[in-house]
Amino acid sequence: xxxxxxxxxxxxxxxxxxxxxxxxxxxxxxxxxxxxxxxxxxxxxxxxxxxxxxxxxxxxxxxxxxxxxxxxxxxxxxxxxxxxxxxxxxxxxxxxxxxxxxxxxxxxxxxxxxxxxxxxxxxxxxxxxxxxxxxxxxxxxxxxxxxxxxxxxxxxxxxxxxxxxxxxxxxxxxxxxxxxxxxxxx
Amino acid sequence: xxxxxxxxxxxxxxxxxxxxxxxxxxxxxxxxxxxxxxxxxxxxxxxxxxxxxxxxxxxxxxxxxxxxxxxxxxxxxxxxxxxxxxxxxxxxxxxxxxxxxxxxxxxxxxxxxxxxxxxxxxxxxxxxxxxxxxxxxxxxxxxxxxxxxxxxxxxxxxxxxxxxxxxxxxxxxxxxxxxxxxxxxx
Amino acid sequence: xxxxxxxxxxxxxxxxxxxxxxxxxxxxxxxxxxxxxxxxxxxxxxxxxxxxxxxxxxxxxxxxxxxxxxxxxxxxxxxxxxxxxxxxxxxxxxxxxxxxxxxxxxxxxxxxxxxxxxxxxxxxxxxxxxxxxxxxxxxxxxxxxxxxxxxxxxxxxxxxxxxxxxxxxxxxxxxxxxxxxxxxxx
Amino acid sequence: xxxxxxxxxxxxxxxxxxxxxxxxxxxxxxxxxxxxxxxxxxxxxxxxxxxxxxxxxxxxxxxxxxxxxxxxxxxxxxxxxxxxxxxxxxxxxxxxxxxxxxxxxxxxxxxxxxxxxxxxxxxxxxxxxxxxxxxxxxxxxxxxxxxxxxxxxxxxxxxxxxxxxxxxxxxxxxxxxxxxxxxxxx
DNA sequence: CATGAATGAGTCTTCATTCAT
DNA sequence: GATGAATGAAGACTCATTCAT
Numbered sequence: 001x002x003x004x005x006x007x008x009x010x011x012x013x014x015x016x017x018x019x020x021x022x023x024x025x026x027x028x029x030x031x032x033x034x035x036x037x038x039x040x041x042x043x044x045x046x047x048x049x050x051x052x053x054x055x056x057x058x059x060x061x062x063x064x065x066x067x068x069x070x071x072x073x074x075x076x077x078x079x080x081x082x083x084x085x086x087x088x089x090x091x092x093x094x095x096x097x098x099x100x101x102x103x104x105x106x107x108x109x110x111x112x113x114x115x116x117x118x119x120x121x122x123x124x125x126x127x128x129x130x131x132x133x134x135x136x137x138x139x140x141x142x143x144x145x146x147x148x149x150x151x152x153x154x155x156x157x158x159x160x161x162x163x164x165x166x167x168x169x170x171x172x173x174x175x176x177x178x179x180x181x182x183x184x185x186x
Numbered sequence: 187x188x189x190x191x192x193x194x195x196x197x198x199x200x201x202x203x204x205x206x207x208x209x210x211x212x213x214x215x216x217x218x219x220x221x222x223x224x225x226x227x228x229x230x231x232x233x234x235x236x237x238x239x240x241x242x243x244x245x246x247x248x249x250x251x252x253x254x255x256x257x258x259x260x261x262x263x264x265x266x267x268x269x270x271x272x273x274x275x276x277x278x279x280x281x282x283x284x285x286x287x288x289x290x291x292x293x294x295x296x297x298x299x300x301x302x303x304x305x306x307x308x309x310x311x312x313x314x315x316x317x318x319x320x321x322x323x324x325x326x327x328x329x330x331x332x333x334x335x336x337x338x339x340x341x342x343x344x345x346x347x348x349x350x351x352x353x354x355x356x357x358x359x360x361x362x363x364x365x366x367x368x369x370x371x372x
Numbered sequence: 373x374x375x376x377x378x379x380x381x382x383x384x385x386x387x388x389x390x391x392x393x394x395x396x397x398x399x400x401x402x403x404x405x406x407x408x409x410x411x412x413x414x415x416x417x418x419x420x421x422x423x424x425x426x427x428x429x430x431x432x433x434x435x436x437x438x439x440x441x442x443x444x445x446x447x448x449x450x451x452x453x454x455x456x457x458x459x460x461x462x463x464x465x466x467x468x469x470x471x472x473x474x475x476x477x478x479x480x481x482x483x484x485x486x487x488x489x490x491x492x493x494x495x496x497x498x499x500x501x502x503x504x505x506x507x508x509x510x511x512x513x514x515x516x517x518x519x520x521x522x523x524x525x526x527x528x529x530x531x532x533x534x535x536x537x538x539x540x541x542x543x544x545x546x547x548x549x550x551x552x553x554x555x556x557x558x
Numbered sequence: 559x560x561x562x563x564x565x566x567x568x569x570x571x572x573x574x575x576x577x578x579x580x581x582x583x584x585x586x587x588x589x590x591x592x593x594x595x596x597x598x599x600x601x602x603x604x605x606x607x608x609x610x611x612x613x614x615x616x617x618x619x620x621x622x623x624x625x626x627x628x629x630x631x632x633x634x635x636x637x638x639x640x641x642x643x644x645x646x647x648x649x650x651x652x653x654x655x656x657x658x659x660x661x662x663x664x665x666x667x668x669x670x671x672x673x674x675x676x677x678x679x680x681x682x683x684x685x686x687x688x689x690x691x692x693x694x695x696x697x698x699x700x701x702x703x704x705x706x707x708x709x710x711x712x713x714x715x716x717x718x719x720x721x722x723x724x725x726x727x728x729x730x731x732x733x734x735x736x737x738x739x740x741x742x743x744x
Numbered sequence: 745c746a747t748g749a750a751t752g753a754g755t756c757t758t759c760a761t762t763c764a765t
Numbered sequence: 766g767a768t769g770a771a772t773g774a775a776g777a778c779t780c781a782t783t784c785a786t
Contacts, residue, residue, distance in 0.1 A: 003767085019292055021207035025760060035768035037762080046760065105345045106288060107205045114349070141361045142353075148346035149339060149365050156338015157331065163291075166328040175327050179335060183369035189750080211777060221751040223780080232777065375746085391664055393579030397781060407747035409783080418781065477717045478660060479577045486721070513733045514725075520718035521711060521737050528710015529703065535663075538700040547699055551707065555741035561771080583756060593772040595759080604756065 004042045006032040011053050016095040057096040062119030064089040078128050083177050090158040139186045153180040190228045192218040197239050202281040237299050243282040248305035250275040264314050269363050276344040325372045339366040376414045378404040383425050388467040429468040434491030436461040455549050462530040511558045525552040562600045564590040569611050574653040609671050615654040620677035622647040641735050648716040697744045711738040
């Protein structure tokens with residue numbers, strides 16, 4: 001594993017453990033087991049390092065969201081696939097998910113990075129919404145608002161799960177997906 | 187206006203503009219137009235200051251959430267009232283809302299303050315959920331998961347609005363309330 | 373009791389309890405029960421306050437050292453009187469004694485204050501020494517060195533007593549006085 | 559010379575010049591000619607730095623006190639050796655001596671460091687006293703009081719010398735040793 | 745005289761960053 | 766590339782001192 005990766009993994013771990021605000025270089029160096037100068041061979045500043053970690057997490061999530069996605073499927077199947085993928089990404093990669101969720105809307109992440117390419121998954125969700133509205137299945141509303149709605153449901157369910165408010169087995173997963181679907185039907 | 191208030195307002199503004207992590211005393215002092223020693227006549231430490239700002243925001247929100255709430259109303263009316271109040275609080279006081287939403291679980295906020303009395307609004311939401319489930323209107327699921335769900339929808343919609351993804355006038359507000367209601371129906 | 377006295381007493385107490393280095397105005401104010409501005413009606417600065425306390429202690433000790441002193445008595449009687457008075461002053465006023473002892477040779481006390489008039493007691497001790505040397509009773513040596521010798525004996529005995537290394541009743545007092553006398557005999 | 563040593567030397571010098579209480583980092587940094595962060599690569603805090611300087615001084619003194627000591631010598635010779643060593647240490651290393659003498663009981667010096675092994679010199683002095691008392695040479699008194707007494711004489715004489723009350727050449731040194739010996743004879 | 749809110753220079757300390765090896 | 770000693774700007778916080786009341 002390269003030093004660069006060591007550093008990024010240590011950074012994400014520390015963000016998860018202690019929060020972005022208390023992550024310092026010396027903690028990263030100790031955890032990644034590299035010298036203090038090494039970091040600057042890969043990242044020109046702390047901000048760049050954090051943004052790289054953020055970008056990588058976003059790209060990772062972007063890929064996961066489209067796993068097994070097939071545009072030939074029915075509207076409902078496609079919707080469920082996208083929503084399930086999001087939920088499963090959160091379950092499988094809680095550190096990435098929480099980092100993205102917590103800092104995407106914080107002043108720490110600059111707007112241009114917030115809006116970066118996520119491998120087309122956002123576009124795909126918007127497509128499904130707009131198509132659903134054309135077919136009179138999904139309620140007419142701002143498509144971004146609608147996207148935010150179904151995203152917010154997944155996100156809130158995951159956060160409750162992470163703090164162990166409740167289990168999240170198949171039953172709950174199905175309930176969540178259905179809830180998010182019904183929420184936006186006409 | 188008292189110096190104490192000046193300081194608290196400047197602090198909340200800065201948290202909103204730059205995030206809790208990058209709020210420094212020197213920024214607060216400049217914004218509040220007070221000398222560096224003055225803060226310590228009112229707050230024994232930075233942590234106490236931030237917690238005090240947090241407490242005030244929570245108390246403020248607590249009052250707003252139950253505004254006009256009437257337990258004699260129909261289940262749906264009560265649900266809408268609670269959800270609308272939360273949404274409107276977020277729209278009217280975005281700084282308070284985001285601060286509470288982002289930092290309630292940060293290590294900076296002491297647990298005893300985090301668990302502040304919210305004037306019973308959380309309890310009231312749970313009551314509505316349980317009552318709705320008894321009457322066969324709301325789907326059977328862990329009541330905390332359900333609460334998390336409807337709260338998360340509001341929170342997510344507000345965050346999208348704050349970064350100007352879409353407008354949030356009466357129409358969108360009604361759509362959001364309905365979506366959150368439909369999400370949990372049987 | 374005047375505010376001025378309140379302040380000086382509080383200061384000496386605090387020096388005794390915590391050491392000069394950790395005495396702050398706010399502690400003095402609290403202990404003396406005066407407002408923070410009041411101190412500056414009496415002392416132009418902290419250094420002046422401490423020096424006043426030091427001077428007062430020195431004057432106080434100066435008076436005590438000559439209590440019951442009678443220049444008509446025999447050399448030995450006069451010597452014993454001066455030494456006993458010093459010992460008893462230390463026992464009766466440990467705070468004053470320790471403050472003087474600790475800070476007289478520290479850089480904190482300026483030389484001119486260190487050498488202030490002590491009501492003639494130093495002079496009297498030197499007189500006894502010189503007279504004793506003339507009569508061939510006391511060994512020939514620098515009179516200041518001799519003075520420092522007998523002072524040092526009292527001082528060291530008292531410091532051991534203060535930290536409860538041993539009791540200091542009549543027997544030990546007599547032993548100490550005799551030891552200091554014999555130390556300088558021819 | 560290493561930075562660490564530079565810092566420790568500058569610290570001891572400043573303690574001597576201005577007293578422990580007014581030693582600040584900025585003064586140390588200027589005197590040692592190092593950057594402000596450098597200190598913390600070697601000492602985790604100011605207290606640790608001061609304690610380290612204290613420890614080094616104590617170890618240094620411990621070696622000097624027993625220089626040339628030979629337990630086969632006569633009681634008087636052994637006594638004189640110990641006393642002379644202490645006096646000469648004070649003359650040769652006034653900064654170390656005064657620092658130890660003034661601050662051993664200050665709250666700044668941690669107790670475990672205060673009770674450092676002094677290489678057995680204290681024990682050796684007590685041995686001489688007790689042996690002298692057994693042989694009827696030294697007066698019967700609490701051995702700690704006796705130790706305090708002869709130590710205090712040296713300390714007092716040195717302090718007078720440091721403020722230039724008198725010279726301290728061989729003659730005065732011999733007189734001091736004799737006085738301290740006679741002070742405790744039967 | 746007495747007060748205490750307000751002040752800001754100065755303290756210790758942290759931490760991202762540089763640079764010689 | 767990799768290292769870590771050295772750095773100094775910036776941070777939280779203290780405290781003697783001022784001044785309007």
